[in-house]
Amino acid sequence: xxxxxxxxxxxxxxxxxxxxxxxxxxxxxxxxxxxxxxxxxxxxxxxxxxxxxxxxxxxxxxxxxxxxxxxxxxxxxxxxxxxxxxxxxxxxxxxxxxxxxxxxxxxxxxxxxxxxxxxxxxxxxxxxxxxxxxxxxxxxxxxxxxxxxxxxxxxxxxxxxxxxxxxxxxxxxxxxxxxxxxxxxxxxxxxxxxxxxxxxxxxxxxxxxxxxxxxxxxxxxxxxxxxxxxxxxxxxxxxxxxxxxxxxxxxxxxxxxxxxxxxxxxxxxxxxxxxxxxxxxxxxxxxxxxxxxxxxxxxxxxxxxxxxxxxxxxxxxxxxxxxxxxxxxxxxxxxxxxxxxxxxxxxxxxxxxxxxxxxxxxxxxxxxxxxxxxxxxxxxxxxxxxxxxxxxxxxxxxxx
Ligand code: ATP
Ligand code: MG
Numbered sequence: 001x002x003x004x005x006x007x008x009x010x011x012x013x014x015x016x017x018x019x020x021x022x023x024x025x026x027x028x029x030x031x032x033x034x035x036x037x038x039x040x041x042x043x044x045x046x047x048x049x050x051x052x053x054x055x056x057x058x059x060x061x062x063x064x065x066x067x068x069x070x071x072x073x074x075x076x077x078x079x080x081x082x083x084x085x086x087x088x089x090x091x092x093x094x095x096x097x098x099x100x101x102x103x104x105x106x107x108x109x110x111x112x113x114x115x116x117x118x119x120x121x122x123x124x125x126x127x128x129x130x131x132x133x134x135x136x137x138x139x140x141x142x143x144x145x146x147x148x149x150x151x152x153x154x155x156x157x158x159x160x161x162x163x164x165x166x167x168x169x170x171x172x173x174x175x176x177x178x179x180x181x182x183x184x185x186x187x188x189x190x191x192x193x194x195x196x197x198x199x200x201x202x203x204x205x206x207x208x209x210x211x212x213x214x215x216x217x218x219x220x221x222x223x224x225x226x227x228x229x230x231x232x233x234x235x236x237x238x239x240x241x242x243x244x245x246x247x248x249x250x251x252x253x254x255x256x257x258x259x260x261x262x263x264x265x266x267x268x269x270x271x272x273x274x275x276x277x278x279x280x281x282x283x284x285x286x287x288x289x290x291x292x293x294x295x296x297x298x299x300x301x302x303x304x305x306x307x308x309x310x311x312x313x314x315x316x317x318x319x320x321x322x323x324x325x326x327x328x329x330x331x332x333x334x335x336x337x338x339x340x341x342x343x344x345x346x347x348x349x350x351x352x353x354x355x356x357x358x359x360x361x362x363x364x365x366x367x368x369x370x371x372x373x374x375x376x377x378x379x380x381x382x383x384x385x386x387x388x389x390x391x392x393x394x395x396x397x398x399x400x
Contacts, residue, residue, distance in 0.1 A: 001054065001056070001057060001060070002080045002092075002095055002096060003054055003060060003078035003079060003080050004053065004054055004079070004080060004081060005051045005052060005053055005054055005078075005079050005081070006051065006052045006054060006060075006063050006067070006076055006077070006078055006079070007049055007050075007051055007076060007077050007078075007079045007160065007162065008027075008049065008050040008051070008052065008067070008073055008075075008076045008168075009048075009049060009073070009074045009075045009076065009168075010023065010024065010027070010048065010049075010050070010072065010073070010074060011071070011072045011073055011074045011168060011169075011170050011171055011172060011173075012074075012170065012171065012172055020047075022176060023072065023172065023173060023176055024045050024050070026072070026173040026174075026175050026176045027050070027070075027072040027073070027173040028043055028045060028050065029173075029175075030070055030071075030072070030173050030174055030175070030235060031043065031050075031052070031067075031070060033235065033236065034066055034069075034070055034232070035062070035066065038059075038062065041053070051079075054078065060078060064078070064166070067166075067168065068166065068167070068168060068169060069169055069232050069233055070168070070169060070173075070233065071169050071170070071171035071172060071173055071174055071198060071199050071201065071233055072168075072169075072171060072172050072173035072174075072176070072201070073168030073169060073170075074168050074170060075165045075166060075167050075168050076165075076166055076168055077151070077162035077163075077164065077165050077166065078162060078163075079160045079161065079162045080092050080095070080096060080160070080161045080162070081158040081159065081160050081161070082158065082159045082160075082161060083158065083159070084114070084117060084154060084158060084159050086119070086124070086127060086128075088159070089124075089128065089152060089159050089161070090128060090131050090132075092159075092161050093108075093128055093131075093132060093150060093152070093161055094131075094132065094135060094136070096150065096161060096163050097132055097136055097139060097148070097150065097163075098136060100138065100139070100147075100148060101138060102138060103138050103140070104138055104139055104148055105139075105140050105141065105142035105145075105146045105147045105148070106132070106139055106140075106141065106142070106146050106147065106148040106149070106150055107129075107141060107142060107143050107146035107148075107149050107150065108124075108125045108128050108129045108132070108150050108151075108152065109125070109149055109150070109151045109152070110122075110124045110125045110128075110151075110152045110153075110154070111151070111152070111153045111154070112124070112153075112154045113153065113154060113155045113156070114154050114155055114156050117154045124152065128152065129141060132150075148163050148164060149163070149164055149165075150162075150163055151163075151164075151165070169199070169233070170199070171198075171199035171200060171201065172199070172200060172201030173201060174198045174201060174202070174203055174204075174233060174235040175201065175235060176201035177200055177201030177202045177203075178202060178203065178281075178282045178283075179202065179203040179204070179205065179279075179280070179281045179282060180197060180202050180203075180204060180276075180281050180282060180283040180284060180285045180313060181204075181205050181206070181207055181272055181275060181276040181279065181281045181283070181284050181285065182194050182197070182204045182205070182206045182207070182284075182285040182286075183206075183207055183208075183268065183269075183272055183284065183285065183286045183287075184206040184207065184208050184223060184226065184227065184239070185208070185223075185287070185343055186208075186219055186222045186223050186226065186337065186339075186343050187287065187337055187343065188287075188321075188324060188325060188328050188333075188334065188337040188338065189287030189288070189289060189292075189316055189324055190286065190287035191226045191229065191230055191287075191328065191331070191333040191337060192287065192316060192324050192327045192328050192331070192333065193285050193286060193287040193314070193316050194206070194230045194285065195230065195233065195327065195331050195333075196315040196316070196327075197285050197313060197315055198230070198233045198235065199233070202283075202285075202313075203235055204230070204235070204237055204285070205237065205238045205239075205240065205279055205281060206227055206230075206237055206238070206239045206240065207239075207240045207241075207242060207271070207272050207275055208220075208223045208239060208240070208241050208242065209242050209244035209268055209271070210223075210241060210242070210243065210244060211243075211244045211245040211248050211348070212243070212245060213245075214245065214342070214348075215341075215342050215343065216341060216342065218339075218341045219341035219342055219343060220241065222336060222337075222339050222341055223239070223241075224239065224385065224387070225336050226333055226336055226337065227239045227385075227387045228387045228388055228389070229331070229332055229333050229336065230333070230387075231387050231388045232332075236386060236387065236388070237386075237387050238279075238384060238385070238386050238387075239384070239385045239386075239387060240275060240279075240382045240383070240384050241382060241383045241384070241385070242271055242275075242378050242379065242381075243378055243381050243382070244268075244271075244378060246374055246377070246378070247267050247271075247371065247374050247375070247378060248264060248348050250369060250371070250374065251263050251264055251267065251348075252348060254365075254368060254369045255365045255366065255369075256365060257350040257351075257352070258350055258352050258353060258354045259353075259354055259357050259361065259362050259365060260348065260350055260353075261294065261295050261349060261350060261353040261354075262295065262300060262303050262304065262353075262354065262357040262362050263362060263365070263366055264348065265295055265300070265304040266303065266304055266306070266307050266362070266366070267371060267375065269284070269304055269305070269307050269308060269312075270307050270308070270371075270375055271375050271378055271379060272284050273307065273308040273310050274375065274376075274379055275379055275382075276310060278379070282310075282311070283310060283311040283312065283313050284308070284310055284311070284312045284313065285312075285313045285314075285315070286312060286313075286314055287314075287316055288301065288314045288316065288317065289314075289316040289317060289318075289319055289321070289324065290317050290318065292321065294353040294354065294355045295353065297355050297356060299355070299356040299357060299358075300354075300355065300356075300357055301314075302359065303357045303358075303359045303362050306359055
């Protein structure tokens with residue numbers, strides 16, 4: 001097999017020593033994790049690059065399909081290596097370019113990291129380009145927009161050749177920026193919020209509130225499926241399912257209908273915050289987007305936010321719904337999100353929720369009811385699942 005390795009260029013990388021080391025170690029771990037269902041990868045890291053052995057054609061293909069989803073990778077290429085002399089480089093270049101049997105335009109780009117190599121960049125380019133043109137009739141040169149940019153990197157240990165660069169997911173390796181608790185509904189927004197936070201290197205645990213018998217097993221399954229899809233970006237996710245019926249029923253009984261939505265959100269936030277503390281997460285993530293619905297006006301967010309001083313991260317705050325849908329489609333959560341199962345909020349939603357709830361009023365109406373005990377109980381009675389699950393992981397493998 002010609003391509004013996006995949007070369008990975010790191011994403012947004014702080015130049016500072018320790019951070020850089022952590023970034024690389026984390027990325028390596030996340031790549032290993034996302035191939036955990038297969039035989040262990042052989043990975044070697046360098047200061048500015050990472051190399052993974054391709055071993056077999058099948059493995060090369062698996063790497064090509066999974067790597068574009070892993071955060072912290074700027075770009076990657078399948079590489080062939082050659083000894084550091086022109087004959088060896090020409091032979092490998094010939095082998096690579098001979099694969100293109102139709103008329104193909106190409107260009108040779110040379111990067112010479114090893115300054116001791118006896119030829120200048122420009123001379124290597126001309127010599128190699130001329131050699132390929134004389135030996136392979138189907139090739140012609142296009143320096144501006146070649147179909148195959150053949151890149152040759154002359155490094156200390158060997159010459160590396162590659163026929164193009166594939167764009168990575170960018171961002172930072174999941175886990176390099178701490179952990180936050182995601183409030184995950186079955187809707188379109190919160191999985192997208194998860195994706196965006198993971199892209200910034202934040203590890204996610206998720207919490208979901210469900211209200212049986214008003215919400216069904218189907219709606220729960222949907223949330224589990226969404227969680228599972230979110231694991232493809234390079235990390236395991238723990239999902240906490242909180243029984244919320246008792247609290248919601250109490251809110252409905254005790255608080256005027258038009259502010260019950262605000263109170264429901266406040267109670268969710270309280271539960272989430274206690275759970276966050278228990279699991280050692282630093283922030284809370286939601287899929288809220290400013291002005292999208294009554295509970296997402298600035299006044300509502302103020303009233304909801306008042307129950308905690310924990311940072312509440314809202315990566316979608318300024319996004320339009322259509323922009324969110326675009327991302328949901330791209331990351332593969334949209335189809336699952338739009339399945340028509342009831343959500344605990346929609347069921348209890350009053351017909352006329354206040355769009356500008358006053359915090360003092362909300363606090364006043366809540367003050368007659370003791371919620372804390374029920375909050376404790378709900379957290380105690382949670383169910384926790386870890387994703388990907390074995391059978392879920394297998395199912396997901398087909399999707400890749
Ligand atoms: P989504 O598409 O994420 O459901 P939405 O537009 O339907 O968002 P809301 O239902 O108002 O908006 O929910 C706002 C945010 O509150 C969600 O993005 C999510 O973070 C959180 N949330 C709502 N319902 C639940 C729930 N049942 N469990 C956990 N978090 C929830
Ligand atoms: Mg929702």
